[in-house]
Amino acid sequence: MAETxxxxxxxxxxxxxxxxxxxxxWASDQRAFKNVSxxxxxxxxxxxxxxxIFSCFLLSYMTARMSTTVPWPNPSEVFALNLGGKDVPxxxxxxxxFVLISSSGTMAMAVNFGYRRDRVRTxxxxxxxxxxxxxxxxxxxxxxxxxxxxxxxxxxxxxxAAQFGSCFFMITGFHGTHVTIGVIxxxxxxxxxxxxxxxxxxxxxxxxxxxxxxxxEITGLYWHFVDLVWVFIFAFFYLx
Amino acid sequence: xxxxxxxxxxxxxxAEVPEVxxxxxxxxxxxxxxxxxxxxxAIQYSLTASxxxxxxxxxxxxxxxxxxxxxxFSFIDANQYLQFITMHGMIMVIYLLTALFLGGFGNxxxxxxxxxxxxxFPYVNMLSYWVYLLAVLVLASTFFxxxxxxGAGWTLYPPQAILSGTPxxxxxxxxxxxxxxxxxxxxxxxxxxYVVTVLQARTRGMTLMRLPLTVWGIFTATVMALLAFPALFxxxxxxxxxxLLGTSFFMPSLVEMGQLSxxxxxxxxxxxxxxxxxxxxxxxxxxxxxxxxVSDLISTHARKNIFGYRMMVxxxxxxxxxxxxxxxxxxxxxxxxPYFGFFFATTTLIIAIPTAIKVYNWVLTLWRGNxxxxxxxxxxxxxxxxFVNGGLTGLFLGNVVVDVPLSDTMFVVxxxxxxxxxxxxxxxxxxxxxWYPKVTGRMLNNVLGQFHFWVTFLGAYLIFxxxxxxGLLGVPRRYFELGEAAFIPPSAHSLNQFxxxxxxxxxxxxxxxxxxxxxxxxxxxPSGGNPWRATTLEWQTPETPPGHGNWGKELPVVYRWxxxxxxxxxxxxxxxxxxxxxxxxxxxxxx
Numbered sequence: 001m002a003e004t005x006x007x008x009x010x011x012x013x014x015x016x017x018x019x020x021x022x023x024x025x026w027a028s029d030q031r032a033f034k035n036v037s038x039x040x041x042x043x044x045x046x047x048x049x050x051x052x053i054f055s056c057f058l059l060s061y062m063t064a065r066m067s068t069t070v071p072w073p074n075p076s077e078v079f080a081l082n083l084g085g086k087d088v089p090x091x092x093x094x095x096x097x098f099v100l101i102s103s104s105g106t107m108a109m110a111v112n113f114g115y116r117r118d119r120v121r122t123x124x125x126x127x128x129x130x131x132x133x134x135x136x137x138x139x140x141x142x143x144x145x146x147x148x149x150x151x152x153x154x155x156x157x158x159x160x161a162a163q164f165g166s167c168f169f170m171i172t173g174f175h176g177t178h179v180t181i182g183v184i185x186x187x188x189x190x191x192x193x194x195x196x197x198x199x200x201x202x203x204x205x206x207x208x209x210x211x212x213x214x215x216x217e218i219t220g221l222y223w224h225f226v227d228l229v230w231v232f233i234f235a236f237f238y239l240x
Numbered sequence: 241x242x243x244x245x246x247x248x249x250x251x252x253x254x255a256e257v258p259e260v261x262x263x264x265x266x267x268x269x270x271x272x273x274x275x276x277x278x279x280x281x282a283i284q285y286s287l288t289a290s291x292x293x294x295x296x297x298x299x300x301x302x303x304x305x306x307x308x309x310x311x312x313f314s315f316i317d318a319n320q321y322l323q324f325i326t327m328h329g330m331i332m333v334i335y336l337l338t339a340l341f342l343g344g345f346g347n348x349x350x351x352x353x354x355x356x357x358x359x360x361f362p363y364v365n366m367l368s369y370w371v372y373l374l375a376v377l378v379l380a381s382t383f384f385x386x387x388x389x390x391g392a393g394w395t396l397y398p399p400q401a402i403l404s405g406t407p408x409x410x411x412x413x414x415x416x417x418x419x420x421x422x423x424x425x426x427x428x429x430x431x432x433x434y435v436v437t438v439l440q441a442r443t444r445g446m447t448l449m450r451l452p453l454t455v456w457g458i459f460t461a462t463v464m465a466l467l468a469f470p471a472l473f474x475x476x477x478x479x480x481x482x483x484l485l486g487t488s489f490f491m492p493s494l495v496e497m498g499q500l501s502x503x504x505x506x507x508x509x510x511x512x513x514x515x516x517x518x519x520x521x522x523x524x525x526x527x528x529x530x531x532x533x534v535s536d537l538i539s540t541h542a543r544k545n546i547f548g549y550r551m552m553v554x555x556x557x558x559x560x561x562x563x564x565x566x567x568x569x570x571x572x573x574x575x576x577x578p579y580f581g582f583f584f585a586t587t588t589l590i591i592a593i594p595t596a597i598k599v600y601n602w603v604l605t606l607w608r609g610n611x612x613x614x615x616x617x618x619x620x621x622x623x624x625x626x627f628v629n630g631g632l633t634g635l636f637l638g639n640v641v642v643d644v645p646l647s648d649t650m651f652v653v654x655x656x657x658x659x660x661x662x663x664x665x666x667x668x669x670x671x672x673x674x675w676y677p678k679v680t681g682r683m684l685n686n687v688l689g690q691f692h693f694w695v696t697f698l699g700a701y702l703i704f705x706x707x708x709x710x711g712l713l714g715v716p717r718r719y720f721e722l723g724e725a726a727f728i729p730p731s732a733h734s735l736n737q738f739x740x741x742x743x744x745x746x747x748x749x750x751x752x753x754x755x756x757x758x759x760x761x762x763x764x765x766p767s768g769g770n771p772w773r774a775t776t777l778e779w780q781t782p783e784t785p786p787g788h789g790n791w792g793k794e795l796p797v798v799y800r801w802x803x804x805x806x807x808x809x810x811x812x813x814x815x816x817x818x819x820x821x822x823x824x825x826x827x828x829x830x831x
Binding site for chain 1: 253255256257261263360361363364428431432433435436439440441442443444445446447448449450466467469470471473474475477478481485486487488489502504505506507510514517798
């Protein structure tokens, strides 16, 4: 029997509102989160764990930045691009952020079309999302190259505290890895959507579990999380 | 707890959890090696953890030989001694206890106890084991690389962990950190499975408040591990970058081997904060499954319901939550801001409240129970006294003013070995004696078991009690040899010899236990499905050992909590969780 078929167990109507409802769900048998599939629950809990990883990275960065005795390089100058003879601060990172946030929009649309079982549009929107993601990583590679050319290294840089380069490469690198993994998953799932795997509930190659359109949403959860993390990295690294 | 009906006629609620589509193995390889069955994965986890645990046991013998008879054994030099200490600690805490409780007992017991056919994502569960195995192999490989394993102490504090004075600076520390990162990745895959299985895949009638405490303990510990391991992950990545790329996250500028090092501007304290934000919850990641399992052992073998079930559950949850705000009590002497000590001492002592509730409830469960002194019960009793003992010295060390002079002495060694070494191991051993019949269908030999228990229990006390005294004398920990020091009397040296002899004896008793495990597999008395006459679901499986999918055609339906022992008026002194209420007993409203 299908996992996601059971989205309506007939219990929804009698459910209590607010905290009472939550308490009743947790006190009930079988499921603590009613109508939440295993895959979705697992992704949420994974994201909670991943939140702790990014929090630790960002807190470590803040500690390093606050405790260093050497001046911290000025982000407005370091991350400026020379366009038409003028230094424009934060222009690249603004475009990168815009691209990544836009990809969240296309992802949300893909989820919507997925639940309408619109194969082609779902797949196209997922591929557009993946393209935005790849663009983001590409621009990040450009930014890395530029900074490396200017002499920034993980162990030092021409402008101040050595921890600037260490934190920058480590945190954006870790986030970029997340984006890259997301792009790979988006392409893999888009292929499944386009092939009609989720219409015929074809079994996965590795897991031999049946596939559902909900997988598009679960991939979306991951993608939105990665975008959200970027907002924090952007705020703490570039705007501070 | 009364029997709670649902609709008055069938007494059972409609199924919300769908039948799992099990992966059916097609060959010997997918059945026993690359298996997706949680029970096989559990055994793989347990055997791997025990194998690497034996290495750590041998390391402890070597350390004791050196401490008891310094200068006698030419094959142990000072660097090796530090390497033994480091590897012993790291293996025992992470690769043995964490993996055994969560990967081993968790995998075996969670699906059976909640009435599921398997974990929710068996393929991911399988990957979890193989990544864990890889982590163990990377760890073990450090014994064979140039320079040997790292000797930085299990806490791996920078700056010394990656400086050239420390053994294993070339390869050991790099592989150790890589192995930790792998372990965390592997654990996360398994841990997500355990949590989702408990939350979303229980059988009909199994509410959270009917779960056996074993599941509560493992579940809470897994949630904690998913939130605490990230800090170790981040710390390991950053230390690895410091070592390999020359970043200075944790490295201040300092003189190394007479030369100014390339490092500068980093904060060693930051690593300690990250490490102990993981490290203290880790203590309870090991302890909470032990708390849960021991509750079930005591209730079953005293034929009495657990005292204060709800308080036991809330105490587990409270300990889990509190353990995230106490980490800096490991850092009183680190040079952190002194007023932090005040805050962390307070939170540390507050943990004593839920912990004491648990201890009282165990004792009150025993009170006027029909106590069967079976081997699992003996180990459970051994756990209680050992844990109380280790917990009380924890109250000493939780206070800043007492901790500062006792820090880095043998008193600390005695404390944490009692509370998170011996005590959880007692539960592991008791649990093995308890569930071995379910896993194999045969009982472990009782005479060998008695020998094993008494030597282990008395031996543990003879080893660690004198260490408290040594610590009060001021004998430091982690020292290769004590040498001539005015404050260390000759009696301390003879006490060290005594401890070494006992430690070797206790080690020998574990070999007897291993022999028992192997021998009983073939020659043990057949146990039947429910030798302890226990109520929980894993004892009610149609087959013993449980078959693929655990439950035959129909999933069990749960009608009662896990502790209906010696119910007045019942035909037997236990009522299994899946036994329907007798006619006329259905009364009351929905749960």
